[in-house]
Amino acid sequence: MADLFSSDDVLPAGIDHAPLADRLRPAVLADVVGQEHLTGPDGAIGRMVAAGRLSSILFWGPPGTGKTTISRLLADAVGMRFEPISAVFSGVADLKKVFAAAKDHGRRGEKTLLFVDEIHRFNRAQQDSFLPFVEDGTVTLVGATTENPSFELNAALLSRAQVLILRRLDAAALEQLLDRAEALIGRPLPLDMAAREALLASADGDGRFLLNQVETLYSIDIPVPLDPAGLSALLHRRVAVYDKDREGHYNLISALHKSLRGSDPQAALYYLARMLTAGEEPLYVLRRLVRFATEDIGLADPQAVVQCLAAKDAYEFLGSPEGELAIVQACIYCATSPKSNAGYMAMKTAFRTARETGSLMPPMNIVNAPTKLMKQVGYGKNYQYDHDAEGGFSGANYWPAEMSPQTFYTPTERGFEARIAERIAYWNKLRAERGAA
Numbered sequence: 001m002a003d004l005f006s007s008d009d010v011l012p013a014g015i016d017h018a019p020l021a022d023r024l025r026p027a028v029l030a031d032v033v034g035q036e037h038l039t040g041p042d043g044a045i046g047r048m049v050a051a052g053r054l055s056s057i058l059f060w061g062p063p064g065t066g067k068t069t070i071s072r073l074l075a076d077a078v079g080m081r082f083e084p085i086s087a088v089f090s091g092v093a094d095l096k097k098v099f100a101a102a103k104d105h106g107r108r109g110e111k112t113l114l115f116v117d118e119i120h121r122f123n124r125a126q127q128d129s130f131l132p133f134v135e136d137g138t139v140t141l142v143g144a145t146t147e148n149p150s151f152e153l154n155a156a157l158l159s160r161a162q163v164l165i166l167r168r169l170d171a172a173a174l175e176q177l178l179d180r181a182e183a184l185i186g187r188p189l190p191l192d193m194a195a196r197e198a199l200l201a202s203a204d205g206d207g208r209f210l211l212n213q214v215e216t217l218y219s220i221d222i223p224v225p226l227d228p229a230g231l232s233a234l235l236h237r238r239v240a241v242y243d244k245d246r247e248g249h250y251n252l253i254s255a256l257h258k259s260l261r262g263s264d265p266q267a268a269l270y271y272l273a274r275m276l277t278a279g280e281e282p283l284y285v286l287r288r289l290v291r292f293a294t295e296d297i298g299l300a301d302p303q304a305v306v307q308c309l310a311a312k313d314a315y316e317f318l319g320s321p322e323g324e325l326a327i328v329q330a331c332i333y334c335a336t337s338p339k340s341n342a343g344y345m346a347m348k349t350a351f352r353t354a355r356e357t358g359s360l361m362p363p364m365n366i367v368n369a370p371t372k373l374m375k376q377v378g379y380g381k382n383y384q385y386d387h388d389a390e391g392g393f394s395g396a397n398y399w400p401a402e403m404s405p406q407t408f409y410t411p412t413e414r415g416f417e418a419r420i421a422e423r424i425a426y427w428n429k430l431r432a433e434r435g436a437a
Helices: 044-051 067-078 092-107 124-128 131-135 155-159 171-185 193-203 207-218 228-234 247-261 265-277 282-300 303-318 324-335 342-357 372-376 417-436
Strands: 057-060 081-086 112-117 140-145 162-165
Touching: 044 067, 044 162, 057 067, 067 081, 067 112, 067 140, 081 092, 092 112, 124 155, 171 193, 171 207, 193 207, 193 228, 247 265, 247 282, 247 324, 265 282, 265 324, 282 303, 282 324, 282 342, 282 417, 303 324
Parallel strands: 057 140, 057 162, 081 112, 112 140
Antiparallel strands: none
């Protein structure tokens, strides 16, 4: 199971060698920490319990935030039978047995809360198998997932369940768990205040991980309270939660992109560091920086894309960890560059117009005439060679006869684009003058 205090087997009372997380398992919903927005009187769970009736639920949240615990307590609170399964270890045959057992209990007037841990690991067909049993009331489904349900679960299943989001445990909630652990053990943790704060930070919002670390500390004879350095040497450092093909990946790259767009180099560096220290492929980050340089900076600073491509070359040449500095430099350059999406918007508008206008023939004066016949029928006739015109600018028409001239690219007044805007205005003025003449 992947949730705070989770265990399918409840140990007999009086057994004190159970894991600390199990011994601290909340007995009622009011004891669950960090999820008061759901379990409180005005929360979705609080209202369901008050009404004595549950609808199917999908709990979405990080590991160690209480998904399994809340589900078990929900069943107790409304007098339902709790039936847990894990999508990691269960298949169609297991589901059939569960549904059959639920029907038998239903005939005796006992309702079943079916808790499915890691529900996103069931494939689409397996997810569909829940639908008839949810609809006819055989089971009330409570699923738990660490992944974005909109990406991982069938629309039909989503439409029949309420998605409730569990928050990562904040410092106050984690501190409550430490207090409970110390009260249960009967002595304070062997940590100074700075080390205690470091321990809370290392949990990264995961209550189960925190209690496992606490259990390790209590299992060792530590004569003098540890400082942060001593704590770090004793406990393994927690690796940040980050699945490179899951929602965390997209959340962080979105945060990086928007921080760059907002010209905040400090925030951009933070999200860049989050990704790289969690094991993201540096070349993926570099590809996104190149994309950003062309989409959000463009010709406001033409050197931005050059910096990003140079960072790619530098990283490939130096390798890790030295090459990361080149990525950082490109990130800072992009964040502090003048911004313009004028080129990006011009591309979208031009592509749309090209699709809408189809196969219009360019004006005859600007098409080539490689054969005698083509010259005879007017290909290339009256073409004005701009280098021979006054000022190197002929002011000729380049648009199909069936189209009026369009404006796709409108440069901003930021960075280098301000100079481009001046050039375009100058050429437009000459074109108007020479067209009138």
